Amino acid sequence: MTLIAHPQAMQFDAPLPLQSGAQIRGYSLAYETYGTLNADRSNAVLICHALNASHHVAGVYPGQERSEGWWDTMIGPGKPVDTDRFFVIGVNNLGSCFGSTGPMHVNPDTGRVYGADFPVVTVEDWVNAQARLLDGLGIEQLAAVMGGSLGGMQALSWTLQYPQRLRHAVVVASAPNLTAENIAFNEVARRAIVTDPDFHGGNFYEHGVVPKRGLRIARMVGHITYLSDDVMNEKFGRQLRNGLLAYTTQDIEFQIESYLRYQGDKFSDYFDANTYLLITRALDYFDPAIRTEGNLTKALAAARAKFLLVSFTTDWRFSPGRSREMVKALLDNHRDVSYAEIDAPHGHDAFLLEDPQYLAVVRAYFERIASEPAMTDAPVVRDLPAGAVL
């Protein structure tokens, strides 16, 4: 059965206090839901997205032939996260360029497009905004929060910010914070964007231009880090585009160059430069252990959820070692943790791909969730002040 998706939006007038000390008001969040919320409202699953994704997680829009949902392999009728059993919510984060309020929208306080003035948002801010969305949907407790990469950071942060509002966290290809190398790659991408003359300090909208050069470079760098060395060698190796060397420094010689340029071009056509800065910064900042002098065990002590963590052997951006750090910290806290390290050649990208072992692990975990009684009697803490546990 084809899953039909309907984009929706929820408007929030009350100001949302942000971790930076700023606040944002009059914003809206784009979201989609799949499946049916059950009578006791206990089967909701929130999906958090990573850098280049949105609320459109799965399914097709009316009239579309093929799904463009970014996790369509994972979510839908009969799929590992089965929308015949679960009420799945995809939400687009604040600052994105895919529907929720972002830098290209008008700041109600000034009447002008935010541009570079869009407030810096963090994983914690996103989670607070998501919690308000759930309030609006009348969902007190989630069966699970799930995400990969930056989405996994949100799932982890949910367990710390709203420990009573979720029963399970599914954290895929993620990390408890970025390494220096991760930050370094983000910084290269940001500098490429910010130093593009078409960036105009972030206010390029009013100049009618887009810093495409910078966005292309940012995407090319990112793309390299999403793939493994092995899969790049297997897919492209040293293949020449035209069979013979042309001896040129500016034109394409190798297939890998062609591929990267294509990815960069495509990305620069649709992604917002300010959003890229905001999202990479949210990645940089995330670090629950900053409040416990780097002690991750202490940092995760507040978590009450049960956990599934998944990592991929060739992911060098968020390596299995980073997932094991989280597993160890959770076990130190006597949490219920399942962990799968998937032998996959595709690097970080693997979390978005159709790997049978990976999908089977998630399927089994969600079958377990479906078979558990909902803890409807558990004390539910609502309307925690935003940032209360920070």
Added chain:
Amino acid sequence: MTLIAHPQAMQFDAPLPLQSGAQIRGYSLAYETYGTLNADRSNAVLICHALNASHHVAGVYPGQERSEGWWDTMIGPGKPVDTDRFFVIGVNNLGSCFGSTGPMHVNPDTGRVYGADFPVVTVEDWVNAQARLLDGLGIEQLAAVMGGSLGGMQALSWTLQYPQRLRHAVVVASAPNLTAENIAFNEVARRAIVTDPDFHGGNFYEHGVVPKRGLRIARMVGHITYLSDDVMNEKFGRQLRNGLLAYTTQDIEFQIESYLRYQGDKFSDYFDANTYLLITRALDYFDPAIRTEGNLTKALAAARAKFLLVSFTTDWRFSPGRSREMVKALLDNHRDVSYAEIDAPHGHDAFLLEDPQYLAVVRAYFERIASEPAMTDAPVVRDLPAGAVL
């Protein structure tokens, strides 16, 4: 005793045929020599440089206090490559911006600055040019050719292009070709430079500008790949520059950002953009096995030299596995090969650093070279037509 360096230059009027089919004439090569050529001219060691280096390998210029030689830890009186025993030659490659003829010089055929018209040069071309320099110096056979990274590729290529003209090849932190990932990083750097509006298609000299934005990005990307994840975490980790988060996407938050920006700025002040394109392309192109359908054993069959190969455990740019490929191919050919895999935390950069184990390995190898009789009776092939073995 302080080693005093004197930069010299040799002018070549005869055209040098290049691998691309083009040729270059009226060029000069900058070089330096250290130590004394012995009576039978058998103690010469040629040092080949990598991306960001020159003929100034060691020693101080008259009046200088400290050496800025890029391999001063390795070369000098009493050092592993002992200039009291060996006559060491540092040479700057064609296309460089440090003294030899490059894109910023005048093309004698047009009377205009080369700019983007400087011919594409390869490792093989450099080796041919170096061989002519040796002709000019009256050196028929080298005791050794030595280089790290791209310099190691030149040392390897020497053994194939002029097998009779060297007794030893010392190939450090190198590879028999670049992987797709290596090429990808080079391509990001090149695109950053080429798409900088100040690049002007490579003819920025006549516009009085320098594509500094692109050069900065190129250097930042490069720098990340020279370091290991571990050493970056140890050196910078998640340290904040100002102790507290400022919540900014454009200003510096983390020390690693500050470090990378500094490296990028410094580099953009002195490095030529066209040179960067040429040198990264020479890296991309190098692949002796392209002539043997990818069979490295067959590709290295022409080598007659004895080999020392060195790699570093945390070098992910030119990983130990790549050195082992070369070791295997040489052993398949029954060559005399020594191989050391140095346990060093510093990534690719390790080949330039003062690691006692590494320096001891090289020292021991050069003591062996010094104790061997020079094969002065070996048939010496001179004036091989350039590219003859290609």
